[in-house]
Amino acid sequence: MIKSKTKLLQLTVTLTACAFLFIPTVMSVMAGVTANYFKGISSGVTLKWVFQVWELYADSIFLSLWLALACLVVTLIIGLPAAYGLARHPGWFSRILEEFISLPLAVPGLALALALLQLYGTMKGFRTSWTFILVGHVLYTLPFMVRSILAVLAAMDLKTLEEAAASLGASPAKRFFNIVVPNAMPGILAGALTVVTLSIGEFNLTWMLHTPYLKTLPVGLADSYASMRLEIASAYTLIFFIMIVPLLMAMQWASSRAQRIAN
Amino acid sequence: MTNRTFVVLCLVPLFIFSIAFLALPLIRLFLASGESAAGWSIYLDILRKPRYLNTLILTVLVSLATTFAALGVSTTAGMFLARNQFKGRGVLLSILTLPLAFPGVVIGFLIILLGGRQGLINQITPGHVVFAYSILGLFLGYLYFSIPRVLLTVMAAAEKLDPSLEEAARTLGASPYRVVKDVILPGLMPSLIAAGAIAFATAMGAFGTAFTLATNIDVLPMVIYTEFTLSANIAMAAALSISLGLVTWVLLLVARSLSGTTVAAGG
Numbered sequence: 105m106i107k108s109k110t111k112l113l114q115l116t117v118t119l120t121a122c123a124f125l126f127i128p129t130v131m132s133v134m135a136g137v138t139a140n141y142f143k144g145i146s147s148g149v150t151l152k153w154v155f156q157v158w159e160l161y162a163d164s165i166f167l168s169l170w171l172a173l174a175c176l177v178v179t180l181i182i183g184l185p186a187a188y189g190l191a192r193h194p195g196w197f198s199r200i201l202e203e204f205i206s207l208p209l210a211v212p213g214l215a216l217a218l219a220l221l222q223l224y225g226t227m228k229g230f231r232t233s234w235t236f237i238l239v240g241h242v243l244y245t246l247p248f249m250v251r252s253i254l255a256v257l258a259a260m261d262l263k264t265l266e267e268a269a270a271s272l273g274a275s276p277a278k279r280f281f282n283i284v285v286p287n288a289m290p291g292i293l294a295g296a297l298t299v300v301t302l303s304i305g306e307f308n309l310t311w312m313l314h315t316p317y318l319k320t321l322p323v324g325l326a327d328s329y330a331s332m333r334l335e336i337a338s339a340y341t342l343i344f345f346i347m348i349v350p351l352l353m354a355m356q357w358a359s360s361r362a363q364r365i366a367n
Numbered sequence: 368m369t370n371r372t373f374v375v376l377c378l379v380p381l382f383i384f385s386i387a388f389l390a391l392p393l394i395r396l397f398l399a400s401g402e403s404a405a406g407w408s409i410y411l412d413i414l415r416k417p418r419y420l421n422t423l424i425l426t427v428l429v430s431l432a433t434t435f436a437a438l439g440v441s442t443t444a445g446m447f448l449a450r451n452q453f454k455g456r457g458v459l460l461s462i463l464t465l466p467l468a469f470p471g472v473v474i475g476f477l478i479i480l481l482g483g484r485q486g487l488i489n490q491i492t493p494g495h496v497v498f499a500y501s502i503l504g505l506f507l508g509y510l511y512f513s514i515p516r517v518l519l520t521v522m523a524a525a526e527k528l529d530p531s532l533e534e535a536a537r538t539l540g541a542s543p544y545r546v547v548k549d550v551i552l553p554g555l556m557p558s559l560i561a562a563g564a565i566a567f568a569t570a571m572g573a574f575g576t577a578f579t580l581a582t583n584i585d586v587l588p589m590v591i592y593t594e595f596t597l598s599a600n601i602a603m604a605a606a607l608s609i610s611l612g613l614v615t616w617v618l619l620l621v622a623r624s625l626s627g628t629t630v631a632a633g634g
Contacts (some may be wrong), residue, residue, distance in 0.1 A: 105442035110543045111447075111451075113443075114443050114444070114446065114447035115447065117443040117444055117447075118443065118444040118447050118459060119459075119461075120440075121440050121444050121463060121514060122459055122462045122463060123443075124510075124511070124514075125462055125465070125466055125506075125511060125515075126462045127481070127487070127512065128478070128480045128481050128487075129465070129466075129477060130389065131477075131481075131487060132477060132480055141485065142485065148479065158570035162489070164559070170401045181380065182380045182381050183381070184386055185376075185377035185378070185380065185381075186375050186377060186378055186380065186381035187575055188373050188374070189375070189376075189377035189378035189381075192374045192377075192380070193374045193375070198378075200404055201378070201381065201382065204385060204389070204390070205381065205389070207393075207616065208389070208398060209619065210612075210614035210615050210616040210618075210619040210620070211572075211615060211616055212571075212572030212573075212574060212588065212608075212611060212612065212615060213572075213574065214572065214573075214574045214588050214591055214592065214608065215396070215591075215609070215611060215612045216392070218391075218396055218591070218595060218604060218605060219392035219393050219395060219608075220388065220392045222392065222395045222396050222399050222601075222605070223377065223391055223392040223395040223396075224392070236400070237448050239388050243386070243388055243389060246381075246384070246422035250381070263412065270370075275371065276369075276370055276373035276374075280373070280377075305468055305470040305473075306470070307470040307471060307472050307574070307575045307578075308470075308471070308574045308575055309383070311574070311575075320422070320529055322470050322575075324471075324475060325470075325472055325476070326472045326575075326578060326579065329472065329479070329579055330579075331477070331478050335504050339481075341473060341476060342438060342475065347467065348468045348469075349468070351468070352467060352468035352584060353546060354585075355468075356464070
């Protein structure tokens with residue numbers, strides 16, 4: 105009996121937490137398709153607000169998708185060779201470098217954005233271009249890419265594989281593309297999905313780095329929360345959910361798969 | 368090209384990027400913090416001037432409250448989900464981890480839907496109950512943000528705990544309370560400290576949530592933001608950022624050394 109009482113308490117806490125997280129999410133989805141939120145759902149279901157959001161903020165949505173893609177390309181170009189380098193060249197230098205590039209996981213985005221603005225804010229051409237926001241996104245997502253690939257590479261016997269290929273006459277570059285990249289694929293996939301998910305949702309850095317002509321999706325969200333009617337803000341949030349939730353689920357699947365391989 | 372040269376070449380892009388866009392900007396930020404009339408004593412001003420000291424105290428208090436609440440809720444729910452198999456468990460787990468991808472601004476909006484003027488609580492309760500923009504709303508926003516992160520850390524640790532230890536304690540006559548206190552909590556402790564440090568550090572630096580909810584509350588990220596944009600007090604904004612960054616960095620370093628991983632997603 106006492107045992108079931110503790111279970112009951114645990115269940116209550118779990119369900120309360122679920123309700124706390126889920127109810128506002130559902131409300132936001134509902135409000136986005138309700139004709140008049142003040143009157144309630146009985147006023148009718150409509151896609152009017154979603155279309156209105158599309159008219160108002162399509163540019164922001166496309167900018168975010170474009171940034172996420174660019175961010176993925178850059179983190180791959182920098183992160184993939186770097187993870188290989190870190191795996192093949194362990195030592196104090198690699199450890200410090202890995203620790204250092206992981207700083208953006210710990211230091212709040214606001215502080216990083218201020219640092220970037222202090223150094224590059226006066227370079228007008230760079231400051232006002234989309235590449236300035238891209239730098240912020242790469243800064244924040246790069247450690248996820250590097251660590252995700254590194255975890256997979258560290259778990260396999262890279263040295264033996266490479267020595268075998270080298271004895272057959274494969275050049276370092278050839279070994280990299282024919283052995284390292286295929287073997288690192290689970291880590292690359294998990295890293296890529298994490299990078300895209302985080303880039304699309306990034307607000308803290310982007311709010312400081314954006315210009316009035318370059319608003320990303322989350323910046324547009326903040327904008328709509330402050331100045332639009334509740335239905336439009338909700339419809340915009342709904343569009344964001346539709347984009348981010350499948351990405352998150354794919355990311356969790358890929359990460360757990362990569363982790364199983366790494367262990 | 369020798370093997371070693373190739374490996375070193377692979378690290379070059381990362382090295383250049385992190386020098387140009389991380390090391391140099393942070394050094395510039397640090398130098399900027401000393402460029403006001405106050406000089407380096409600006410760091411003392413954070414503790415001496417009531418505006419900044421009160422901000423610091425309030426931020427630490429809200430973050431501490433968030434940490435303990437998130438630990439309590441997530442440990443209970445996490446242990447329950449890790450130890451019981453039942454229909455719908457997967458759904459509950461998905462609901463509890465879904466917000467990992469929500470940025471702080473979106474969480475702020477969800478709290479407004481709960482506690483704002485047009486919010487759920489105001490509609491279903493008599494009287495005028497609006498808490499979204501108060502300290503309670505901010506606390507709930509931070510809690511929303513922390514629950515999934517703490518939960519994942521706790522569940523990862525709970526799966527490594529040996530259930531037979533709890534069985535043994537029970538057969539020896541330990542009450543459920545004693546089982547939790549003497550068996551489960553000590554086993555989870557490193558992960559709980561790690562998860563707590565993560566929750567505390569993210570709450571200290573949470574800008575997105577504060578940006579939507581704390582229009583009238585002075586928490587650290589909002590004060591940094593207003594010092595920079597409205598007062599153009601760049602030295603103070605830089606000094607506060609450096610101090611905040613140092614605190615969160617040290618905390619997460621401790622967390623990582625205790626649990627081995629950091630769960631971080633969304634901003």
